[in-house]
Amino acid sequence: NAGVIQTPRHKVTGKGQEATLWCEPISGHSAVFWYRQTIVQGLEFLTYFRNQAPIDDSGMPKERFSAQMPNQSHSTLKIQSTQPQDSAVYLCASSFRTGGRSSYEQYFGPGTRLTVL
Amino acid sequence: GEKVEQHESTLSVREGDSAVINCTYTDTASSYFPWYKQEAGKSLHFVIDIRSNVDRKQSQRLIVLLDKKAKRFSLHITATQPEDSAIYFCAAPMTNSAGNKLTFGIGTRVLVRP
Numbered sequence: 001n002a003g004v005i006q007t008p009r010h011k012v013t014g015k016g017q018e019a020t021l022w023c024e025p026i027s028g029h030s031a032v033f034w035y036r037q038t039i040v041q042g043l044e045f046l047t048y049f050r051n052q053a054p055i056d057d058s059g060m061p062k063e064r065f066s067a068q069m070p071n072q073s074h075s076t077l078k079i080q081s082t083q084p085q086d087s088a089v090y091l092c093a094s095s096f097r098t099g100g101r102s103s104y105e106q107y108f109g110p111g112t113r114l115t116v117l
Numbered sequence: 118g119e120k121v122e123q124h125e126s127t128l129s130v131r132e133g134d135s136a137v138i139n140c141t142y143t144d145t146a147s148s149y150f151p152w153y154k155q156e157a158g159k160s161l162h163f164v165i166d167i168r169s170n171v172d173r174k175q176s177q178r179l180i181v182l183l184d185k186k187a188k189r190f191s192l193h194i195t196a197t198q199p200e201d202s203a204i205y206f207c208a209a210p211m212t213n214s215a216g217n218k219l220t221f222g223i224g225t226r227v228l229v230r231p
Contacts, residue, residue, distance in 0.1 A: 043206065045219065091160060095217065104151060107163070
């Protein structure tokens with residue numbers, strides 16, 4: 001079990017460029033979460049998929065951020081026209097569903113450190 | 118929505134002593150309280166949780182206490198060892214919303230001194 005895989009581990013973009021972050025959840029996990037971690041704000045929820053369907057994107061900045069889960073093996077977070085304040089570690093997590101109930105325990109990937117110059 | 122406040126930003130303890138991290142929450146409907154550990158340069162990993170049907174849970178050197186009346190839960194790391202040095206996050210599910218997304222405390226940096 002390789003755990004949650006995130007690529008790239010580090011990304012540097014110039015202001016105004018686009019950044020795409022990738023996440024591969026643990027095989028068999030039905031829920032995928034995206035969080036953002038900064039020193040100032042701590043860990044913030046961004047968006048969440050269950051069985052590939054978007055369930056809740058209430059934490060996503062609406063204008064430039066988007067997330068997709070085209071198949072059960074990967075999810076992407078895309079940031080258009082990146083700004084310096086987007087600099088953060090973006091964490092992906094997955095959790096499984098058993099017995100008809102979702103597990104609360106989330107397994108986190110190593111994160112992608114995004115730096116916007 | 119749920120808010121989780123983590124009261125200690127840093128804790129420095131001597132090896133072998135106990136470290137205690139306290140968190141409070143706002144939503145009385147919350148029923149699950151996990152703790153995560155983040156070592157330097159690494160991601161979060163789950164260490165222990167407690168559900169609202171109990172007020173105490175122990176896993177090896179980790180003890181979690183839950184006081185539902187005070188809306189407070191705490192992590193006790195007993196007989197601390199150098200490998201316990203890390204940032205610890207408390208969390209609770211964001212209630213009144215779909216799914217099991219978590220709201221996290223700000224994190225407590227624990228340093229175990231030899």
